[in-house]
Amino acid sequence: xxxxxxxxxxxxxxxxxxxxxxxxxxxxxxxxxxxxxxxxxxxxxxxxxxxxxxxxxxxxxxxxxxxxxxxxxxxxxxxxxxxxxxxxxxxxxxxxxxxxxxxxxxxxxxxxx
Amino acid sequence: xxxxxxxxxxxxxxxxxxxxxxxxxxxxxxxxxxxxxxxxxxxxxxxxxxxxxxxxxxxxxxxxxxxxxxxxxxxxxxxxxxxxxxxxxxxxxxxxxxxxxxxxxxxxxxxxx
Numbered sequence: 001x002x003x004x005x006x007x008x009x010x011x012x013x014x015x016x017x018x019x020x021x022x023x024x025x026x027x028x029x030x031x032x033x034x035x036x037x038x039x040x041x042x043x044x045x046x047x048x049x050x051x052x053x054x055x056x057x058x059x060x061x062x063x064x065x066x067x068x069x070x071x072x073x074x075x076x077x078x079x080x081x082x083x084x085x086x087x088x089x090x091x092x093x094x095x096x097x098x099x100x101x102x103x104x105x106x107x108x109x110x111x112x113x
Numbered sequence: 114x115x116x117x118x119x120x121x122x123x124x125x126x127x128x129x130x131x132x133x134x135x136x137x138x139x140x141x142x143x144x145x146x147x148x149x150x151x152x153x154x155x156x157x158x159x160x161x162x163x164x165x166x167x168x169x170x171x172x173x174x175x176x177x178x179x180x181x182x183x184x185x186x187x188x189x190x191x192x193x194x195x196x197x198x199x200x201x202x203x204x205x206x207x208x209x210x211x212x213x214x215x216x217x218x219x220x221x222x223x224x225x226x
Contacts, residue, residue: 004155031212032212032213034214036217042219042220043117043203043217043218043219043220044156044203044217045217046214046216049214051212089155089156091156093212094212095210095211095212095213096210096212097163097169097210098158098161098169098171098210099144099146099161099163099207099209099210099211099212099215100146100158100161100171100172101146101148101156101158101205101215103155103156103157104155105153105154105155106155
């Protein structure tokens, strides 16, 4: 079945460091790919998305490119801030009858001043 | 403001005492879904609804019921809660089921003693 694998956390960085959180997926066809962010005590918010191969999603300085050949959707940011500290979830959906989002296990990012 | 609301946000209950977690969206979305979030497992789909009076099981439906009598509301019912249903629950909605992003509520933290 479909699945998402993302790097284990926690990831601890200093402010202004470069961030990469790896995400790979297994799915038939061409799923839509997402990164959601969960700030402490809050629900999930969509960070960015990509719906077809080679699409680049971007938002708030974060970027991720849909790589069909490597089945990956890695999240990057050039300079993290303390306010980026959160749990990041990679997810996919193939839409259809269930429209189910399949999530990775989440990666905790802690940014220190 | 477009949003998904859930109530209650926090609930502590005892084994076997029936409870309902409400979910409401004000975006006229057709699709709604419930997920549970557990450490190390990410989010897993419990039930979903494609429209009024149309519901179906997700990946982990045991011990839960849902109903969709109105488009905006999608309550989650636990007829006889057990400790293994202690979890963080999220309601989500989407305009349709074609792989678009889903909008999440703030979450309900349930503890069953």
